[in-house]
């Protein structure tokens with residue numbers, strides 16, 4: 001096995017095509033915490049495999065992150081690759097496993113990457129539990145990047161404006177906001193939440209930004225969606241836990257599934 005993460009993704013893409021019997025994918029979706037139950041609505045399952053069947057993938061570490069890859073045929077006849085769970089930076093395996101799925105998907109043909117997550121809402125005045133917010137931009141406070149060396153990737157439009165417009169054709173009332181990413185796994189302190197608001201953040205979480213950067217490096221378009229699981233993040237004085245985040249996902253699964261199915265058909 002190679003040490004080069006890009007070559008490893010090429011190997012994984014070849015193994016994936018063989019394992020699921022699909023030659024090329026049009027779109028890849030990464031289902032974050034709370035989004036896994038929504039995956040069933042996206043299309044007809046062609047095949048599903050554990051990520052660990054492919055080179056370079058780490059076994060799942062977090063409950064609710066199933067660690068499986070599903071190939072589906074969408075309602076418009078395109079092929080979608082769905083990651084049922086992701087690797088996070090806080091798992092301590094470094095940056096490469098975090099972005100390996102996105103790199104593999106791009107090498108398997110995906111020109112569009114849909115990144116979903118559960119997030120704390122930084123605008124409790126307007127955000128509601130179970131609301132989906134379009135990610136318009138991000139602030140990467142993880143201290144990490146998937147890119148090393150002098151490769152200067154333009155991030156002016158990390159989250160493709162055309163894809164955000166397309167989502168608003170399906171759901172005109174959906175708002176958009178800036179996603180602030182920390183490494184985790186601790187939830188933010190109240191002072192950190194106040195800082196995020198001052199910095200212009202609207203949602204806060206522990207994922208997505210590194211994958212978005214890797215997708216842009218790979219030339220794919222990116223759509224980002226946050227499910228607001230706890231408006232007020234650390235400001236409301238209520239302790240947070242992962243189980244609550246998953247429960248919001250279960251409660252909103254059919255709504256988010258419908259949304260993704262419609263969006264994927266329009267790509």
Ligand code: HPA
Nearest residue numbers: 118119120204205206233
């Ligand atoms: N902070 C960080 N990550 C999260 C949160 C939060 O408040 N909610 C869901 N994921």
